[in-house]
Amino acid sequence: MSALLSALRAALGDDAVATGEAIPAHRLTDWSGVPPVRPLALLRPRSTEQVSAALQLCMQHRVPVVPQGGMTGLAGAAQPLAHGVALSLDRMQAIEQVDAATRTLTVQAGATVQSIQEAAAAQGLLFGVDFGARGSAQVGGALATNAGGNGVLRFGMMREQTLGLEVVLADGSVLPMLRPMQKNNTGYDLKQFFIGAEGTLGVVTRALLRLHPAPSARTTMLAAVADYEAALALLARLQRRAGAGLAAFELMWRDFVQASLAWQQLREPFDAPHPLLALVDLDGPDAAQLQTALEDVLAPALQERLVLDAAIAQSEAQARAFWKIREATAELPTNMHPPVNFDVSLPMAEIGRFAIACRAALDARWPGHASVFFGHIGDSNLHVSTDASTIGGEVEALEQLVYGLVGDFAGSVSAEHGIGLHKKPYLERSRTAAELAAMRAVKAALDPLNLMNPGKIFD
Amino acid sequence: MSALLSALRAALGDDAVATGEAIPAHRLTDWSGVPPVRPLALLRPRSTEQVSAALQLCMQHRVPVVPQGGMTGLAGAAQPLAHGVALSLDRMQAIEQVDAATRTLTVQAGATVQSIQEAAAAQGLLFGVDFGARGSAQVGGALATNAGGNGVLRFGMMREQTLGLEVVLADGSVLPMLRPMQKNNTGYDLKQFFIGAEGTLGVVTRALLRLHPAPSARTTMLAAVADYEAALALLARLQRRAGAGLAAFELMWRDFVQASLAWQQLREPFDAPHPLLALVDLDGPDAAQLQTALEDVLAPALQERLVLDAAIAQSEAQARAFWKIREATAELPTNMHPPVNFDVSLPMAEIGRFAIACRAALDARWPGHASVFFGHIGDSNLHVSTDASTIGGEVEALEQLVYGLVGDFAGSVSAEHGIGLHKKPYLERSRTAAELAAMRAVKAALDPLNLMNPGKIFD
Numbered sequence: 001m002s003a004l005l006s007a008l009r010a011a012l013g014d015d016a017v018a019t020g021e022a023i024p025a026h027r028l029t030d031w032s033g034v035p036p037v038r039p040l041a042l043l044r045p046r047s048t049e050q051v052s053a054a055l056q057l058c059m060q061h062r063v064p065v066v067p068q069g070g071m072t073g074l075a076g077a078a079q080p081l082a083h084g085v086a087l088s089l090d091r092m093q094a095i096e097q098v099d100a101a102t103r104t105l106t107v108q109a110g111a112t113v114q115s116i117q118e119a120a121a122a123q124g125l126l127f128g129v130d131f132g133a134r135g136s137a138q139v140g141g142a143l144a145t146n147a148g149g150n151g152v153l154r155f156g157m158m159r160e161q162t163l164g165l166e167v168v169l170a171d172g173s174v175l176p177m178l179r180p181m182q183k184n185n186t187g188y189d190l191k192q193f194f195i196g197a198e199g200t201l202g203v204v205t206r207a208l209l210r211l212h213p214a215p216s217a218r219t220t221m222l223a224a225v226a227d228y229e230a231a232l233a234l235l236a237r238l239q240r241r242a243g244a245g246l247a248a249f250e251l252m253w254r255d256f257v258q259a260s261l262a263w264q265q266l267r268e269p270f271d272a273p274h275p276l277l278a279l280v281d282l283d284g285p286d287a288a289q290l291q292t293a294l295e296d297v298l299a300p301a302l303q304e305r306l307v308l309d310a311a312i313a314q315s316e317a318q319a320r321a322f323w324k325i326r327e328a329t330a331e332l333p334t335n336m337h338p339p340v341n342f343d344v345s346l347p348m349a350e351i352g353r354f355a356i357a358c359r360a361a362l363d364a365r366w367p368g369h370a371s372v373f374f375g376h377i378g379d380s381n382l383h384v385s386t387d388a389s390t391i392g393g394e395v396e397a398l399e400q401l402v403y404g405l406v407g408d409f410a411g412s413v414s415a416e417h418g419i420g421l422h423k424k425p426y427l428e429r430s431r432t433a434a435e436l437a438a439m440r441a442v443k444a445a446l447d448p449l450n451l452m453n454p455g456k457i458f459d
Numbered sequence: 460m461s462a463l464l465s466a467l468r469a470a471l472g473d474d475a476v477a478t479g480e481a482i483p484a485h486r487l488t489d490w491s492g493v494p495p496v497r498p499l500a501l502l503r504p505r506s507t508e509q510v511s512a513a514l515q516l517c518m519q520h521r522v523p524v525v526p527q528g529g530m531t532g533l534a535g536a537a538q539p540l541a542h543g544v545a546l547s548l549d550r551m552q553a554i555e556q557v558d559a560a561t562r563t564l565t566v567q568a569g570a571t572v573q574s575i576q577e578a579a580a581a582q583g584l585l586f587g588v589d590f591g592a593r594g595s596a597q598v599g600g601a602l603a604t605n606a607g608g609n610g611v612l613r614f615g616m617m618r619e620q621t622l623g624l625e626v627v628l629a630d631g632s633v634l635p636m637l638r639p640m641q642k643n644n645t646g647y648d649l650k651q652f653f654i655g656a657e658g659t660l661g662v663v664t665r666a667l668l669r670l671h672p673a674p675s676a677r678t679t680m681l682a683a684v685a686d687y688e689a690a691l692a693l694l695a696r697l698q699r700r701a702g703a704g705l706a707a708f709e710l711m712w713r714d715f716v717q718a719s720l721a722w723q724q725l726r727e728p729f730d731a732p733h734p735l736l737a738l739v740d741l742d743g744p745d746a747a748q749l750q751t752a753l754e755d756v757l758a759p760a761l762q763e764r765l766v767l768d769a770a771i772a773q774s775e776a777q778a779r780a781f782w783k784i785r786e787a788t789a790e791l792p793t794n795m796h797p798p799v800n801f802d803v804s805l806p807m808a809e810i811g812r813f814a815i816a817c818r819a820a821l822d823a824r825w826p827g828h829a830s831v832f833f834g835h836i837g838d839s840n841l842h843v844s845t846d847a848s849t850i851g852g853e854v855e856a857l858e859q860l861v862y863g864l865v866g867d868f869a870g871s872v873s874a875e876h877g878i879g880l881h882k883k884p885y886l887e888r889s890r891t892a893a894e895l896a897a898m899r900a901v902k903a904a905l906d907p908l909n910l911m912n913p914g915k916i917f918d
Contacts (some may be wrong), residue, residue: 101691102807102839103698124699146644157642160619173893181804181839183616183874185605185655186882186889187916188898192651196644213699232560239562240583240672241744244703285700289748345640348561380561380640415642423645430645434632438905439647445904446897457646 004061005041008085011053016091018042027086030073031133032422033338039066039080043087048166048174048205051087055203056172058085064451065170067199069141070112072133074341075420077145077198077456084454087203089140095119096206103211104163104180109140109204113147116209125211128155132330140204146196148416153378154247154283155212157416158195164208165191169201170447178208193442198418199453201446215283218247219290220319223298223310224274228352230306231278235378237297238280245290248281249378250326253355256372260328263335269325270309278377279326326374329383336370336387340395344406345415348380354409358384361401366391381415403429419457427458463520464500467544470512475550477501486545489532490592491881492797498525498539502546507625507633507664510546514662515631517544523910524629526658528600529571531592533800534879536604536657536915543913546662548599554578555665562670563622563639568599568663572606575668584670587614591789599663605655607875612837613706613742614671616875617654623667624650628660629906637667652901657877658912660905674742677706678749679778682757682769683733687811689765690737694837696756697739704749705837707740709785712814712832719787719831722794728784729768737836738785785833788842795829795846799854803865804874807839813868817843820860825850840874862888878916886917 008017019041028036040063045051058065064084071078080086089110097106100123107116113127114134120127129142131149141147143165148157155161164178167190177191194201225231228251235249252260254275261268269277282290294312301307313319332339346354355373362369370390375382384402388395403413407429414423414430428436436458443450467476478500487495499522504510517524523543530537539545548569556565559582566575572586573593579586588601590608600606602624607616614620623637626649636650653660684690687710694708711719713734720727728736741749753771760766772778791798805813814832821828829849834841843861850857862872866888873882873889887895895917902909 101695148642175894175897176891179869179871180806181871183607183804183838183840184871185873185875185877186871186886187878188901189655190894190897196648213702236560243672345642347639379642381642410638412638412640412643412645414644416644418644419646427645432635435634435636435649438634438649441904442647442901445900
């Protein structure tokens with residue numbers, strides 16, 4: 001082992017190889033709460049060439065490598081291995097180019113999501129992915145988990161932002177897939193393999209990302225509906241009227257709204273406690289046109305009682321107040337003891353039935369449970385959080401119940417957080433044996449010695 | 460061999476296994492003009508189960524399989540092998556579901572692109588991919604080549620329309636990746652591997668595709684500019700003003716416009732023969748708003764002489780007249796003897812310089828050559844067609860010259876037609892040795908006996 005560390009120090013420089021107590025605590029675990037693990041060493045390369053050199057040396061010594069981004073993952077994919085090295089890209093943060101003419105950005109994988117949002121904004125452009133951990137999460141990690149977040153309805157996930165990647169494979173070979181073309185059908189689209197692979201196939205070192213024009217106006221609406229089917233119908237009408245301008249459609253069940261109002265000491269937004277609230281953002285070139293579009297949809301919907309009540313924000317402060325109800329997710333850790341969080345996706349037409357079935361099953365098993373239902377419905381993504389203290393700490397039984405139901409509804413046990421360590425036991429609920437065999441075959445093809453983040457996603 | 464044919468007849472039925480002269484001529488070659496080849500047999504399965512059974516039998520007998528769609532490919536990817544079977548999906552044409560609420564469509568891979576466009580339109584929806592061969596091209600073939608066409612700027616290529624695929628691997632195992640969720644991060648996104656793989660990794664049997672709301676209004680504009688940089692600036696301004704409403708931005712160099720007008724006996728659209736014409740489609744909910752958006756962009760652009768002249772179509776007939784200039788591509792086979800067609804993509808900022816360099820190189824080598832330059836510029840896709848009779852039939856020298864330049868400009872030798880047989884010699888201009896090695900490793904992992912469309916894309 002000391003031979004490897006010496007070789008790594010020679011290749012990367014002494015200050016790029018930390019061991020023991022010199023490894024900072026935040027490199028030992030991520031936001032998922034998996035137990036901290038101290039790796040053999042933490043590597044902090046400065047360039048793609050150094051990443052390549054490090055992987056070659058680790059392969060020569062048969063030592064596994066865990067790539068790390070900002071450590072904000074919620075599935076444990078970046079947890080180090082005690083017998084492996086951790087590879088942080090935090091020194092590779094350069095935003096190498098922002099090209100306003102072609103609306104692209106070239107960046108090293110260690111840059112934070114927020115830094116590329118800001119670089120885009122400085123050119124009057126928008127990076128399409130945004131989520132709470134933006135200030136710490138790195139581009140490489142966001143790519144490794146195909147991160148989603150607040151803008152998926154309009155712009156898609158990280159995959160849809162990605163025009164090119166530079167990737168280093170386990171053997172140190174570099175795939176320079178950074179050609180800035182929208183269209184490029186020359187054999188397999190290899191870069192797709194690495195997006196969402198959670199660092200198990202290679203290390204993303206650079207990315208060429210798509211940017212979008214920044215919208216000049218945004219209008220926000222809160223609408224109450226009686227059931228999920230009404231929410232889906234409202235979504236369809238909004239999409240028909242506003243097309244790609246529909247930037248968010250978040251749905252909150254009454255349990256969520258009630259908890260949010262109580263935790264944050266907010267007032268009921270409407271006179272009655274309606275079963276479901278939809279939070280809608282519409283983007284476009286002109287605020288008056290957006291207001292008209294919302295009114296065009298709302299007038300008949302209110303008359304038909306498809307929408308029970310609604311309010312269009314008349315100021316940014318009012319829009320923020322509507323969003324504050326949704327942003328109670330930041331309050332979950334304080335108010336649940338602790339929260340057990342689910343991030344599942346389901347066929348969009350089934351989410352209402354799933355929520356009813358899931359709540360009924362929870363009521364039957366743990367009559368006093370506290371659970372909240374909410375989600376990015378336009379993306380087929382439902383979140384459920386349950387207070388572990390209200391189910392007698394039976395977290396595993398809860399997970400089996402919820403993921404079992406997800407399987408029954410042909411859903412996915414991970415919408416946007418990945419599998420990592422945390423959801424490995426439930427992967428076969430969303431994937432068949434043939435699919436898992438194909439994944440393992442690809443893994444063995446690109447990483448024959450199983451050195452890239454082994455044990456994550458599957459064993 | 461007769462043992463295999465007997466087993467196939469037993470599994471699929473006698474009428475699903477044709478041999479010799481019973482194989483129709485259009486199954487022997489595609490639209491690329493590769494020489495016709497008669498396969499051992501043509502298989503016409505009726506179901507995924509039959510495809511699976513056929514592949515298992517072929518694997519037992521070590522006989523390669525060439526999947527075939529509508530035979531409209533332009534790269535030879537569906538050319539049969541004399542020692543293999545051809546597998547046509549033309550009996551698997553069912554459109555199984557159109558779900559207006561979630562805007563998705565489930566279809567067997569043998570359905571034509573036109574049939575799914577029509578099924579979507581019947582529900583007031585739009586399928587995002589459209590191209591000239593729509594009436595014959597099949598969904599499976601369009602997926603195998605990641606087809607592009609007229610709608611890429613707004614909706615992307617086939618990949619962006621694809622929520623799920625059902626794929627049969629070489630060993631007959633079925634990957635049922637048809638979960639209708641926008642978000643699904645459960646291990647590798649395997650379906651991505653098969654899109655654009657030209658049938659070399661497996662057979663796509665069903666697809667779950669995204670639909671879009673049909674736009675209620677469209678406005679078309681023709682604008683003249685002095686050089687490529689002005690066209691790019693106009694494109695950026697349109698995108699800033701119209702966002703996702705910009706549905707087409709086609710650029711035609713003077714050589715193309717001149718040929719088109721002559722071939723079709725059309726009149727000059729403007730008083731002067733401008734160096735470049737941009738053809739623009741804007742989609743949105745309201746025609747008057749689209750007109751205003753175009754005027755907002757045009758007024759300052761004309762004043763600054765960024766745009767030299769422009770016309771906004773005031774009727775559908777006028778819009779069709781503008782598009783007729785662009786649609787001269789259908790006239791290429793009649794007017795060039797024969798045309799040598801290039802479908803390349805380049806960094807968007809470089810297309811103007813590439814066009815100048817390419818024309819200069821052609822002028823130097825073949826002073827009397829007739830070549831036309833045009834393309835989907837918003838997609839980074841340039842087409843060049845040269846009349847072979849004006850370069851003394853030196854097609855190979857022409858291809859080497861053009862693809863060599865494409866490599867110099869870090870471009871792609873195939874934007875939307877694929878590699879097939881035709882572009883195999885030039886693949887390494889767009890892909891490094893490490894990338895090709897990774898492709899071969901994936902191919903060997905999923906098709907270890909090399910039975911799926913062997914010899915296409917690479918040897």
